Amino acid sequence: MSALSLPTSALQPQHSVAPRIGARAVCEALVREGVTTIFGYPGGTVLPIYDVLREFPLRHILVRHEQGGAHAADGFSRATGGVGVAIATSGPGAINLVTGLATAMMDSVPMVAITGNVPRALLGKDAFQETDIVGIALPVTKYATVVMDPDEVPCAVAEAFEIARSGRPGPVLLDFPKDVLQLETSVPYPEPYQLRLPGLLRPVRGDVPQADELAEMIAAAERPLILAGHGVQIAHATDLLREVADRSEIPVAHTLLGIGNMDETHRLSAGYAGMHGWMHVNKMIQQCDLLIGIGCRYDDRITGKTSTFAPNARIVHVDVDRSEIGKNVRTDLGIVADAGDLLAALLRRLPQSEPRTEWMDQLAAWREVSEARSWHGSGAWREGRLSADYVVDQIGEATDHQATLVSDVGQNQMWAARYFGFRHPYRHLSSGGLGTMGYSVPAAMGAALGAPERETWAIVGDGGFQMTMQELATLVQDQIPVRIAVLNNHRLGMIRQWQEIIYDENYHSAELLGPDLLRLCEAYGIPAWRATRPDEVAGVIAEARKAPGAALIDFHLDEAQNVYPMMLPGKGLSDMVTGGSE
Amino acid sequence: MTAPRQTLPAGEADAVHRRHVVSALVVDRPGTLNRVSGLLRARSFNIESLTVGSTHEPGRSRMTIAIRGDDGHLRQVLAQLERLIEVLEVTDLTNVERIELELALVELDPPRTPAEGRLLERILAAAGGETLSTDPERWRARLTATPDVINHALDALRGHGLRSLVRAGAVAMAANPTTQSTENGATET
Numbered sequence: 001m002s003a004l005s006l007p008t009s010a011l012q013p014q015h016s017v018a019p020r021i022g023a024r025a026v027c028e029a030l031v032r033e034g035v036t037t038i039f040g041y042p043g044g045t046v047l048p049i050y051d052v053l054r055e056f057p058l059r060h061i062l063v064r065h066e067q068g069g070a071h072a073a074d075g076f077s078r079a080t081g082g083v084g085v086a087i088a089t090s091g092p093g094a095i096n097l098v099t100g101l102a103t104a105m106m107d108s109v110p111m112v113a114i115t116g117n118v119p120r121a122l123l124g125k126d127a128f129q130e131t132d133i134v135g136i137a138l139p140v141t142k143y144a145t146v147v148m149d150p151d152e153v154p155c156a157v158a159e160a161f162e163i164a165r166s167g168r169p170g171p172v173l174l175d176f177p178k179d180v181l182q183l184e185t186s187v188p189y190p191e192p193y194q195l196r197l198p199g200l201l202r203p204v205r206g207d208v209p210q211a212d213e214l215a216e217m218i219a220a221a222e223r224p225l226i227l228a229g230h231g232v233q234i235a236h237a238t239d240l241l242r243e244v245a246d247r248s249e250i251p252v253a254h255t256l257l258g259i260g261n262m263d264e265t266h267r268l269s270a271g272y273a274g275m276h277g278w279m280h281v282n283k284m285i286q287q288c289d290l291l292i293g294i295g296c297r298y299d300d301r302i303t304g305k306t307s308t309f310a311p312n313a314r315i316v317h318v319d320v321d322r323s324e325i326g327k328n329v330r331t332d333l334g335i336v337a338d339a340g341d342l343l344a345a346l347l348r349r350l351p352q353s354e355p356r357t358e359w360m361d362q363l364a365a366w367r368e369v370s371e372a373r374s375w376h377g378s379g380a381w382r383e384g385r386l387s388a389d390y391v392v393d394q395i396g397e398a399t400d401h402q403a404t405l406v407s408d409v410g411q412n413q414m415w416a417a418r419y420f421g422f423r424h425p426y427r428h429l430s431s432g433g434l435g436t437m438g439y440s441v442p443a444a445m446g447a448a449l450g451a452p453e454r455e456t457w458a459i460v461g462d463g464g465f466q467m468t469m470q471e472l473a474t475l476v477q478d479q480i481p482v483r484i485a486v487l488n489n490h491r492l493g494m495i496r497q498w499q500e501i502i503y504d505e506n507y508h509s510a511e512l513l514g515p516d517l518l519r520l521c522e523a524y525g526i527p528a529w530r531a532t533r534p535d536e537v538a539g540v541i542a543e544a545r546k547a548p549g550a551a552l553i554d555f556h557l558d559e560a561q562n563v564y565p566m567m568l569p570g571k572g573l574s575d576m577v578t579g580g581s582e
Numbered sequence: 583m584t585a586p587r588q589t590l591p592a593g594e595a596d597a598v599h600r601r602h603v604v605s606a607l608v609v610d611r612p613g614t615l616n617r618v619s620g621l622l623r624a625r626s627f628n629i630e631s632l633t634v635g636s637t638h639e640p641g642r643s644r645m646t647i648a649i650r651g652d653d654g655h656l657r658q659v660l661a662q663l664e665r666l667i668e669v670l671e672v673t674d675l676t677n678v679e680r681i682e683l684e685l686a687l688v689e690l691d692p693p694r695t696p697a698e699g700r701l702l703e704r705i706l707a708a709a710g711g712e713t714l715s716t717d718p719e720r721w722r723a724r725l726t727a728t729p730d731v732i733n734h735a736l737d738a739l740r741g742h743g744l745r746s747l748v749r750a751g752a753v754a755m756a757a758n759p760t761t762q763s764t765e766n767g768a769t770e771t
Contacts, residue, residue: 134613138620143667145613163667199609199667323661
């Protein structure tokens with residue numbers, strides 16, 4: 001039946017159902033997949049879906065730009081562990097999804113994007129609003145295909161969800177020519193056993209025999225360190241991670257997307273590593289004798305120069321995606337496995353370890369220096385200047401560190417990662433791999449709808465905010481309670497920082513004119529506040545939290561605050577720039 | 583159906599740059615070739631040849647890809663290749679005993695002397711070939727051999743009026759049918 005499910009005849013569901021048009025089959029399949037909320041923007045070729053949408057228990061959020069729809073679906077996925085859905089029309093609508101698809105792809109976020117296309121007879125004829133979206137989407141999706149037959153619709157949607165969430169998750173795009181949505185099919189929605197996806201990599205589940213070797217390496221190590229990434233949360237294995245850490249007395253560092261793997265106040269939580277990570281964590285990576293990467297990519301923002309990365313360590317890499325192992329760093333032991341399976345296998349093998357006193361004392365000593373240091377601007381609030389670390393810290397305190405926090409990209413992202421104080425998984429959302437400015441507000445929109453029981457904050461710079469601020473209208477229309485903290489330094493802050501440090505203070509295009517955010521919010525009907533001094537911060541956060549719906553705070557920051565420490569391009573974790581102040 | 587758990591050490595030893603012959607079993611549908619070639623392009627590989635054809639199973643195609651690259655780099659790319667939903671199996675035949683053949687069609691100046699004609703026939707025969715037509719205006723011939731042997735034959739033919747050349751690209755299969763190739767798992771060599 002579906003083109004991927006071969007041989008086709010074997011897959012044809014045995015019974016048929018009352019005929020319904022393709023558009024209804026799409027909606028029916030979404031409901032069967034447990035979808036409750038979809039983010040979309042109508043257009044000529046997807047109108048058949050909008051024509052029947054009312055018949056189904058699907059809440060449609062009308063976004064203001066398809067990129068916002070894709071990020072919202074991504075935020076929904078990350079906050080819930082489910083599969084977010086975005087809909088767009090053909091041509092420009094579909095193309096506007098691409099940034100969101102690539103963002104989800106880089107961060108292994110499951111998502112299904114549905115696009116309309118021109119009727120089959122017009123495909124390839126440069127019809128109005130026609131584009132080869134499947135061709136465009138191929139490199140930025142886990143899978144993309146055009147559904148050319150109404151009878152394929154039910155299976156295609158079911159397969160899209162299966163592909164999106166299985167193994168290493170990712171976005172899937174389904175393109176429907178308009179007439180496929182308008183014609184009838186009596187093919188039912190398939191049962192799971194009817195799906196045949198022979199090319200889909202599914203991890204071997206169960207015990208991981210190679211854990212024997214890893215357990216031996218752990219037993220032989222004096223200074224082991226776990227580097228835990230996004231894969232741990234994708235595998236829903238954060239409890240297992242903590243148990244393994246407790247059992248083996250191994251401290252745990254985390255990547256940007258690994259934030260939330262462990263409560264940061266846990267005695268074995270070392271902190272956030274990498275380019276702008278904590279100095280003590282990076283020192284541990286460079287000094288450890290066994291580095292166990294679990295569900296991470298060892299990407300360049302973690303490793304810096306790979307030839308000087310973890311020079312004293314045997315490096316272990318555990319990932320569900322075989323192609324990641326050995327891709328970036330030399331690997332002494334590679335294990336292809338689900339992070340949860342590996343951690344459970346370790347737990348079965350590891351004896352209770354004695355505390356690693358010497359190693360942990362070393363960590364404590366480094367941490368004391370690292371955390372006490374006033375990082376060139378961080379801590380400026382003590383002198384009455386508003387610095388970002390203080391703002392982020394105060395949002396963390398006010399929400400008791402329970403909020404979902406969606407950061408954007410750049411300095412704000414690093415400040416959020418360093419200073420919020422995360423306690424739980426699935427609360428820190430950020431475009432880690434692609435680094436998509438403009439991600440935070442629409443993604444927070446999706447996160448707030450996906451996890452309404454939690455308060456949702458977007459932390460965004462004035463640059464990223466201006467990229468997707470059209471979604472303010474969506475927040476109002478659909479009464480989505482996102483609190484937006486704009487860390488406004490009237491600059492493209494990270495650009496300014498690079499130009500200061502690397503380009504001899506040649507500040508080109510770093511100054512950024514923006515609107516008066518209070519008047520902008522007034523126009524949208526969103527309550528907004530401004531803080532320019534540290535003593536105003538707690539008050540405006542409290543006010544914004546009282547707002548029933550969306551709210552915004554414009555934090556006017558010290559314009560020259562940089563994010564330190566910083567690993568310069570081409571350098572390694574041992575060569576961090578500290579901003580010159582102790 | 584399952585990805586084998588394997589240790590994949592990467593290191594300096596992988597920095598051997600050479601020609602690889604890769605066999606991939608794929609789903610026969612629009613877009614598969616695009617996916618495979620797009621992935622190789624994104625990693626800046628220049629494909630020496632890529633052939634696609636049907637297999638004994640309906641709906642399945644077999645690709646043979648000849649490509650130059652470092653062992654380690656290529657192994658990683660093959661692992662990425664096997665991630666593709668349309669790709670069912672990837673086997674690197676580089677280090678295994680294999681049958682590898684290529685078809686080439688050539689057009690030649692007619693020989694000026696009977697001796698040259700006999701020489702041409704010998705060159706063609708050495709590359710598993712034969713003349714297809716020998717009219718007075720032009721000779722046409724085919725060669726069927728390994729790409730290397732074809733290259734040698736072509737070098738020889740260039741001195742004897744090689745006018746035109748069409749090559750099909752290499753096709754290959756493991757000589758030993760027990761060569762391990764796990765479905766969805768690139769063979770370790």
